[in-house]
Amino acid sequence: xxxxxxxxxxxxxxxxxxxxxxxxxxxxxxxxxxxxxxxxxxxxxxxxxxxxxxxxxxxxxxxxxxxxxxxxxxxxxxxxxxxxxxxxxxxxxxxxxxxxxxxxxxxxxxxxxxxxxxxxxxxxxxxxxxxxxxxxxxxxxxxxxxxxxxxxxxxxxxxxxxxxxxxxxxxxxxxxxxxxxxxxxxxxxxxxxxxxxxxxxxxxxxxxxxxxxxxxxxxxxxxxxxxxxxxxxxxxxxxxxxxxxxxxxxxxxxxxxxxxxxxxxxxxxxxxxxxx
Amino acid sequence: xxxxxxxxxxxxxxxxxxxxxxxxxxxxxxxxxxxxxxxxxxxxxxxxxxxxxxxxxxxxxxxxxxxxxxxxxxxxxxxxxxxxxxxxxxxxxxxxxxxxxxxxxxxxxxxxxxxxxxxxxxxxxxxxxxxxxxxxxxxxxxxxxxxxxxxxxxxxxxxxxxxxxxxxxxxxxxxxxxxxxxxxxxxxxxxxxxxxxxxxxxxxxxxxxxxxxxxxxxxxxxxxxxxxxxxxxxxxxxxxxxxxxxxxxxxxxxxxxxxxxxxxxxxxxxxxxxxxxxxxxxxxxxxxxxxxxxxxxxxxxxx
Numbered sequence: 034x035x036x037x038x039x040x041x042x043x044x045x046x047x048x049x050x051x052x053x054x055x056x057x058x059x060x061x062x063x064x065x066x067x068x069x070x071x072x073x074x075x076x077x078x079x080x081x082x083x084x085x086x087x088x089x090x091x092x093x094x095x096x097x098x099x100x101x102x103x104x105x106x107x108x109x110x111x112x113x114x115x116x117x118x119x120x121x122x123x124x125x126x127x128x129x130x131x132x133x134x135x136x137x138x139x140x141x142x143x144x145x146x147x148x149x150x151x152x153x154x155x156x157x158x159x160x161x162x163x164x165x166x167x168x169x170x171x172x173x174x175x176x177x178x179x180x181x182x183x184x185x186x187x188x189x190x191x192x193x194x195x196x197x198x199x200x201x202x203x204x205x206x207x208x209x210x211x212x213x214x215x216x217x218x219x220x221x222x223x224x225x226x227x228x229x230x231x232x233x234x235x236x237x238x239x240x241x242x243x244x245x246x247x248x249x250x251x252x253x254x255x256x257x258x259x260x261x262x263x264x265x266x267x268x269x270x271x272x273x274x275x276x277x278x279x280x281x282x283x284x285x286x287x288x289x290x291x292x293x294x295x296x297x298x299x300x301x302x303x304x305x306x307x308x309x
Numbered sequence: 310x311x312x313x314x315x316x317x318x319x320x321x322x323x324x325x326x327x328x329x330x331x332x333x334x335x336x337x338x339x340x341x342x343x344x345x346x347x348x349x350x351x352x353x354x355x356x357x358x359x360x361x362x363x364x365x366x367x368x369x370x371x372x373x374x375x376x377x378x379x380x381x382x383x384x385x386x387x388x389x390x391x392x393x394x395x396x397x398x399x400x401x402x403x404x405x406x407x408x409x410x411x412x413x414x415x416x417x418x419x420x421x422x423x424x425x426x427x428x429x430x431x432x433x434x435x436x437x438x439x440x441x442x443x444x445x446x447x448x449x450x451x452x453x454x455x456x457x458x459x460x461x462x463x464x465x466x467x468x469x470x471x472x473x474x475x476x477x478x479x480x481x482x483x484x485x486x487x488x489x490x491x492x493x494x495x496x497x498x499x500x501x502x503x504x505x506x507x508x509x510x511x512x513x514x515x516x517x518x519x520x521x522x523x524x525x526x527x528x529x530x531x532x533x534x535x536x537x538x539x540x541x542x543x544x545x546x547x548x549x550x551x552x553x554x555x556x557x558x559x560x561x562x563x564x565x566x567x568x569x570x571x572x573x574x575x576x577x578x579x580x581x582x583x584x585x586x587x588x589x590x591x592x593x594x595x596x597x598x599x600x601x602x603x604x605x606x607x608x609x610x611x612x
Contacts, residue, residue: 034410034411036409037406040406040409041395041406044397044402045397046397123393123394123395123396124390124391124392124393125393125394125395127354127357127389127390128387128389128393128394128407128455129407129410129411130357130358130359131357131358131385131387131389132382132410132411133358133378133379133382133383133411133412134410134411135379304361306354306359306360306361307354307359307360308351308354308359308360
């Protein structure tokens, strides 16, 4: 079943449109920055963008900072919301279950396919943005800053390319776990309703609410538990030494959400009448 | 093959299936009839483990459902409430995907089995067009091909000829009869009386959730003990058979008599001409209409 889900994912035009759109945004930004050679002031605009002006090697990190807050979660919510509800609407759910595909197995296969989608999207974003960064922004060692070459970490000391690769991989892993949190919300809602749009919208509503509460001082009591609280904690991978606290908190929080919501999704799906 | 005891399904205040004791035997061509909304589809879904019963027991192929439904379903081919598939993929790819999704379909023989199933339903020559370009009839055939992929012991078909033209219906009926002769038990639900009458050997009739008739078709349609006679000399025949004529309409008579041949000899012996003579049998339509009340999709205004 897992193989079948992957075939369905990869043969669906929608998957590739989503990946292409995700890749297009960082390339577009790179083009603007390269042409005008004008980066946002440090501390403003997307993270890292001011740091990449002279060295495109760090551009994948900047690209991920662009797609993680909104673009990628939307894509994940839409796909995960469609996972069960879409099959129900299309009538294929009853044929899969009558085939028979176990309900647990079906959910696991959906989750694996969603993970593969996130990894695929991030790999594509990292790949295209690296190429775009190197081609458009160059790999000049920032001699003017007196650095001996390589990429500068956010804290100052330079990073070797091995270090950079490892940290980019760590980032991809962290973002994947965060996005699985989104997928778990949408997947749970997807087992509740037969409307794929409704499930995706519900998941996005949760994320937007979380984002709004994060900016609200009065909500400080609940902020550490909001699903989007640690989404950008992976930026700490690019400090030297790596600042682990928020990364660990983020992983722990997402693990809780994943366990809770996937458990709820499973319990609901196992006992549900499939009448679509 | 299928046996249910006091099977009941309640959706909130609505009793969709009410204490049904279904009995489908090996080798049957069982036709389940009933008006729209009488609970046929809910019953079929419970047999396949898609909908969970409120109370009662189900046994399919000798195993309890839904507890051991995963052992049962690999030997069952199903068509539930119309065919479905992934619209952007071709019919062949759809069949391959569904075959690969579950157990009981060897990967080695998949290509051959898909081609054979498509041949059987008359889609052997389909090209790579996506499913969304298919006509309703083609989809219906593809759905049947999906049900036949693993040569099942039991076919559970909900409205199998929906969307087919008369020739297509005939083809599918012949195909089902052929499969049944080769040992497959066929359980089909339909509201098309003619379809069931021509294919089934056992009939169940559902009405508002209850199974009100379950009987051999031959028994249901046994002669009623009356003979229908059409004769240009109807008036004289009525006089001759005085007391045994139950109804007369122009030159048509309904006569209480067990033996059409004997009656014919009697009439001809008296010099009466007989244009038509046959034993009266109840039509399936009469049986169903007598057993059922109203269509559930008909909602009357309360004065």
